[in-house]
Every structure is written in structure tokens, then in C-alpha cells.
Amino acid sequence: xxxxxxxxxxxxxxxxxxxxxxxxxxxxxxxxxxxxxxxxxxxxxxxxxxxxxxxxxxxxxxxxxxxxxxxxxxxxxxxxxxxxxxxxxxxxxxxxxxxxxxxxxxxxxxxxxxxxxxxxxxxxxxxxxxxxxxxxxxxxxxxxxxxxxxxxxxxxxxxxxxxxxxxxxxxxxxxxxxxxxxxxxxxxxxxxx
Numbered sequence: 740x741x742x743x744x745x746x747x748x749x750x751x752x753x754x755x756x757x758x759x760x761x762x763x764x765x766x767x768x769x770x771x772x773x774x775x776x777x778x779x780x781x782x783x784x785x786x787x788x789x790x791x792x793x794x795x796x797x798x799x800x801x802x803x804x805x806x807x808x809x810x811x812x813x814x815x816x817x818x819x820x821x822x823x824x825x826x827x828x829x830x831x832x833x834x835x836x837x838x839x840x841x842x843x844x845x846x847x848x849x850x851x852x853x854x855x856x857x858x859x860x861x862x863x864x865x866x867x868x869x870x871x872x873x874x875x876x877x878x879x880x881x882x883x884x885x886x887x888x889x890x891x892x893x894x895x896x897x898x899x900x901x902x903x904x905x906x907x908x909x910x911x912x913x914x915x916x917x918x919x920x921x922x923x924x925x926x927x928x929x930x931x932x
Contacts, residue, residue, distance in 0.1 A: 760796060762789065766928050768814060768831075813890070815913050816930040822901060826910055828925065829895040838886035838896060839916035843870065843879050850906045853882050854899050879911065 751757040761778040781789035813835060815828040826842065844851060848865045862885040868878040886896055902908045914922040 760793075762793075768811070768926060811926050813915055813925040815925055815927040817910060817927060818930040824900040824908060824910060825897060826900070826913065826927075827895050827897045827930075828890070828913060830890045830892050832892065834892075835890040835915075837916055838888060838890055839883070840885075840898075841866070841869070841881040841883045841914040841916075841922060842898065842900070842910045843881055843912040843914065844900075844908065844910055845877055845879055846906070846908045847880065850902065850904050851882070851908045852901045852903050853884070855884070855886070855897065881914070 748757060748759055752759050763778060763780045763782050765782055779789050779792045812830055812832050813828055814831060815826055817824060817826045819825070828840070842853070848867070853863065864883045866881040866883060869881040870879040871877065882900075884898055888894075888896075890896055900908055900910060910927075913925050913927055915925050917923050
């Protein structure tokens with residue numbers, strides 16, 4: 740029944756008979772069709788901002804500008820297996836021919852080790868102080884991993900990160916090389932089994 744109601748509402752929206760304003764409540768990836776129009780991102784912006792936007796829209800004073808308008812073909816999920824941080828990234832819609840990634844971390848090279856769970860032929864490098872975290876001044880490093888294969892839907896790539904010391908490790912962001920020396924972040928979610 741929900742699927743039928745959803746299709747009916749979309750049809751009415753395309754005919755100008757109704758207006759749909761989706762509200763994003765968790766860290767899910769919105770379907771491309773919903774990202775093309777106005778939506779309220781309560782997960783990213785908080786309940787107070789979401790309520791203000793709902794009130795503004797109902798009064799006809801739409802001041803909301805979506806933060807994320809583009810659709811990402813690549814998404815990543817991270818989880819822990821014992822003391823190893825697993826990061827899996829996948830193509831959702833189409834092939835990504837270039838599999839060059841930079842894993843952003845606050846860890847130093849002597850605190851973190853890395854490799855691939857399902858691919859033994861890859862190039863890698865550790866890049867020191869590639870960025871600064873906000874105004875705090877924390878220097879961030881990047882672990883670059885280049886895989887030889889393209890990423891296609893249904894075939895994921897997985898990287899593993901382990902601590903060399905007792906200092907905690909984490910991957911804060913994954914960047915994908917979209918052109919030579921041009922990098923773009925991909926959405927990353929914490930996976931809970």
C-alpha cells in the first residue's frame with residue numbers, strides 16, 4: 740500500500756497537484772529523484788533547523804538551500820572486526836574506472852597499518868599533513884591506495900586498517916580521484932550489524 744501511495748503522490752507532484760517535501764531522518768542516501776527537489780535534512784542540520792524550515796515552507800517563505808545536490812555513485816561503509824577497521828566502498832549505479840582513493844586520518848604512519856581485504860595487488864603511499872581540521876589546527880594525513888581494477892556495482896573494494904600502538908585509529912573521510920590531482924569526498928556511513 741505504501742508503494743502505491745508513494746507512486747500516486749509522485750504522479751500528483753509531476754502534474755502540479757501536490758507538493759512533496761521529504762524529511763531525511765537518518766544517514767541514508769536519498770534517492771536521486773528526491774535530491775533534485777527541496778528536502779529537509781534533519782539528520783544533518785538538527786531538529787531545530789528542520790522545524791524552522793517546515794514552518795517557513797508552510798508559510799510560503801522558503802529560505803532553505805540544500806547542502807548536497809549531487810548524487811554520489813560511490814559510497815563507503817566502515818565497521819570494526821575485532822581490532823581492525825574495515826572500510827568497504829562500492830559503486831551504486833555505474834562503473835568507476837579509476838580506483839584511486841585517499842583515506843583521511845589523524846593517525847601517523849607509526850600508529851596505523853593498512854592493506855586490502857580482497858585485493859593483494861595495489862599501490863599505496865602515506866601522505867603527511869595534507870589538510871588541517873577546522874580552526875583547531877589538527878593536521879590530517881592521507882593513506883593513498885590505488886587499486887588496479889575498476890569498481891562496478893556488485894563488486895566492492897575493501898581496505899583494512901589496524902593500530903600499531905595503543906593509540907586509537909579512525910578514517911575520517913574517503914576521497915576519490917575524479918581527475919588527475921582532483922579529489923572528491925564520497926559519503927561514508929558507520930555500518931552496524
